[in-house]
Amino acid sequence: MDKGRVAAFTDAVVAIVLTIMVLEFKTPEEPTFAALASEWSYFVAYLISFLFIGVAWYNHHYMFALTKRVTKSLYWVNNLWILVMAMLPVSTAWAGRFIMDVQPELFYFIIFTCWTLVYAALSYTVMRVNRKRHPEVARKIRCMPAYRVHVSVWFWLVWVIVLGLIFVWPPISLLFTLADLSMMAIRTSDDSDKLF
Amino acid sequence: MDKGRVAAFTDAVVAIVLTIMVLEFKTPEEPTFAALASEWSYFVAYLISFLFIGVAWYNHHYMFALTKRVTKSLYWVNNLWILVMAMLPVSTAWAGRFIMDVQPELFYFIIFTCWTLVYAALSYTVMRVNRKRHPEVARKIRCMPAYRVHVSVWFWLVWVIVLGLIFVWPPISLLFTLADLSMMAIRTSDDSDKLF
Amino acid sequence: MDKGRVAAFTDAVVAIVLTIMVLEFKTPEEPTFAALASEWSYFVAYLISFLFIGVAWYNHHYMFALTKRVTKSLYWVNNLWILVMAMLPVSTAWAGRFIMDVQPELFYFIIFTCWTLVYAALSYTVMRVNRKRHPEVARKIRCMPAYRVHVSVWFWLVWVIVLGLIFVWPPISLLFTLADLSMMAIRTSDDSDKLF
Amino acid sequence: MDKGRVAAFTDAVVAIVLTIMVLEFKTPEEPTFAALASEWSYFVAYLISFLFIGVAWYNHHYMFALTKRVTKSLYWVNNLWILVMAMLPVSTAWAGRFIMDVQPELFYFIIFTCWTLVYAALSYTVMRVNRKRHPEVARKIRCMPAYRVHVSVWFWLVWVIVLGLIFVWPPISLLFTLADLSMMAIRTSDDSDKLF
Known part of the structure; x- marks a missing residue:
């Protein structure tokens, strides 16, 4: 496939997801910063989801810059990735509005977990379609920090602990996402920085 | 034409259609999964329409990868295709909200039927503009499973039966769409998988 | 400029304008075609505005395919064109909702008139930036039927008559737009059909 | 990076920002120009934000046309720029609705100030990533009027005065933005006008 x-189609969806999250900011009914400040918790969730998209795009860009083929299976796994991204405005709006409640924060955590799983599946698919004729591409994808972390035992051990802690202090869900994303933003493959 | x-224009519209369907998910007013769960029927309709867009895009991509010309008539039939796609958020929202009612499900069924007709018209137009100088392109389009099914007698026989059954059990409309889309997603032209 | x-930026805006007009269709609160049918007048306005965008895009595509330069002045006239296009959802929603009222129909008529003027300005700017080194491009733009009609005396004579008739029978505004757009869709430069 | x-990703976000600001125009509930006219103050704010986007895009286009590298740091500063742009619909809606109130106008002023700072940071980053191997690119970016104004002492002196005046006559915030943007639209690098 082209x-x-x-x-470009993926980018369009991601760009729209990023921007419709802005629609959730309701224009304050009164001309006071107090009215504006009531949206602080959504703003926190928005910033984290913005970082989410930035990190996700960066890694997607790297994978698509490397892959030599886009097969039907890669297309559909990519669509699954788009589907999870499209859930972001819903989970962000809910988790941002009820930042101290267990269930909305759990929902955000679940969507984020789905994303890490689909992301690993996408990485795996890119490896698989390139393995035969372009083993060096498959190797580079396997070495991506974002991939290696999410298939490691340590990540899932922390994940289980955080899952439990959400029932104690819900916002840990957003903090964990923030930490994981920051790690992914900082640790990237060395050649992801060069011009493709 | 270019x-x-x-x-790219078509993709932009399709990407926005896909994403504004997300706006129909209302952020639950309460922090409980029960409040979220009340949207399950829309979620079902959303997933089917998401698959709809994935399948439609895949076939559109194949046709545009092959065609050697984009004439004025092809441009306008493509616009008609865009118009029907743009109706998807309306039909999905209504059919998803009233999943057990005859008229909303019938409406979804009508929009889907319009799409299959416009899709066949688009395929036919691509064939026609390439027939003279690139008969191999016209031949490939004619052999697309998505095209052959929708111009077959069998499809329309099943269609008539489903149309009748909607009055008995409305959700059959979504099930039929799902079945038809799954079939189109699985059976594709062999060379649709290669890099263009 | 590139x-x-x-x-691509212009296309993105036009695609979004086209799609957000769909948001104006409110999901019927009841599962009956009667509830859906109450939106018929907006649907009529929507179809005309859809045709509007199709015609506008076609002519924009032709002009940008031909022009050899995109100067700062062309960029800003193009932005003015985008600005008028961005008013379309507002005028369509209002004129579609109050199809028998003078002022909303007059507003639609005014926006359409602004568009024809800005379109003529855009055509003129493309001519001017190409005149010196690529006179054949300037000549082709000047010969575009869409340009020639809107700078003719006959068009503006009809325009004045329609302006008066809106006060008698408001929907003439939409009919006039439809007629003008249909004419522009049918009469195009011969070479607008070839692959650029 | 590519x-x-x-x-293209940046453009998609900017195009959506521009267009969702249109959603803030509520379709008048009555078919009278009086009902429409009640939106005049938002329309003023919309026009200024439209100019904002036009100017921002022009300068972004110039920087990206020149830069020979897109590094990870440039990517993230660009994301910060996108983030500030995405705040525009919120600040425009609020400042447009309460055009005579101190706090909404101050908010618009703060967002605009953030943008000038992030813009300067973006310019600086483009310089830095090109300095070594393409000093002529770094030099060109440093000479951009939009950059030089915003790092000058004069600009920030006027800025302090305007900041004080907002508490006296709030709309000065929009007027200052308009003046600054007009200056940036008129004074551009000479070679920003040629085809890249």
Whole structure:
């Protein structure tokens, strides 16, 4: 398939997801900062989801820059990835509005977990479609920190602990996401920085 | 016309359609999964419409990868295709909200039927504009499973039966769409998988 | 400037304008076609505005395919064109909702008139920036039927008559737009059909 | 990184920001120009924000046309720029609705100030990543009027005065933005006008 067109379609969806999250900021009914400040918790959730998209896009860009083929299976796993991204406005709005409640924070945590799983599946699919003829591409994808962390035992051990802690102090869900995303933003493959 | 620009414009519309369907998920007013669960029927309709867009895009991509010309008539039939796609948020929202009612499900069924007709018209137009100088392109489009099914007698026989059953059990409309889309997602032209 | 990037930015705005007009369709509160049918007048206005965008895009595509330069002045006239296009959802929603009222129909008429003026200005700017080194491009733009009609005396004579008739029978505003757009859709430059 | 894809992603967000600001125009409930006219103050704010986007895009286009590298740090500063742009619909809606109130106008002023700072940071980053191997690019960016004004002492002197005046006559915030943007629209690098 046409790699450029699949990437452009993905980008369009991601850009719209990022921007419709802004619609959730309701224009304050009164001309006071107090009215504006009532949205602080959504703003926190929005910033984390913004970082989410930035990190997700960066890694997607790297994978699509490397892959030599876009097969039907890669297309559909990419669509699954888009589907999870499209859930972000819902989970962000809910978790941002009820930042101290267990269930909305758990929901955000579940969506984030789905994303890490689908992201690992996407990485795996890119490896698989390139393995035969372009083993060096498959190797590079396998070495991506974002991939290696999410298939490690340590990550899932921390994950279980955080899952339990959400029932004690719900916002840990957003903090964990923030920490994981920051780690992914900082630790990237060395050659992800060069011009493709 | 500039094939890339027409395809990019189409993609932008499709990406926005996919994403504004998310706006229909109302942020639950209460921090409970019970409040979230009340949206399950829309979620079902959303997933089917998401698959709809994935399948439609895949076939559109194949046709535009093959065609050697984008004429004025192809441009306008493509616009008609865009118009029907743009109706998807309306039909999905209504059919998802009233999943056990005849008229909303019938409406979804009508929009889907319009899409299959416009899709067949688009395929036919691509064939026609390439027939003379690129008969191999016309031949490939004619062999697309998505095209052959929708111009077959069998499809329309099943269609008539389903149309009748909607009055008995409305959700059959969504099930039929799901079945037809799954079939289109699985059975594709062999060379649709290669890099264009 | 980078012609492709300016065109892509323009396309993105036009695609979003086209799609957010769909948001104006409110999901019927009841599962009956009667509830859906109450939106018929907006649907009529929507279809005309959809045709509007199709015609506008076609002519924009032709002009940008031909122009050899995108100067700062062309960029800003193009932005003015985008600004008028962005008013379309407002005028369509209002004129579609109050199809028998003078003032909303007059508003639609005014926005359409602004568009024809800005469109003529855009055509003129493309001519001017190409006149010196690429006179054949300037000549082609001047020969575009869409340009020639809107700078003709006959068009503006009809325009004045329609303006008066709106006060008698408001929907003439939409009918006039439909007629003008249909004419522009049918009469196009011969070479607008070839692959650029 | 792939310069084209980063630019296209940025453009998509900017185009959506521009267009969702239109959603803030509520369709008048009555068919009278009086009802429409009640939105005049938002319309003023919308026009200024539209100019904002036009100017911001023009300068972004110039920087990305020149830069020879898109590094990870440039990607993240660009994301910060996108984040500030995404705040525009909120600040425009609020400042447009309460045009004579101190706090909404101050908010618009703060967002605009953030933008000038992030813009300067973006310019600086483009310089830094090109300095070594492409000093002529770094030099060109440093000479951009939009950059030089915002790092000058004069600009910040006027800025302090305007900040004080907002408490006396709030709309000065929008007027200052308009003046600054007009200056940036008129004074541009000479070679920003040529085809890249």
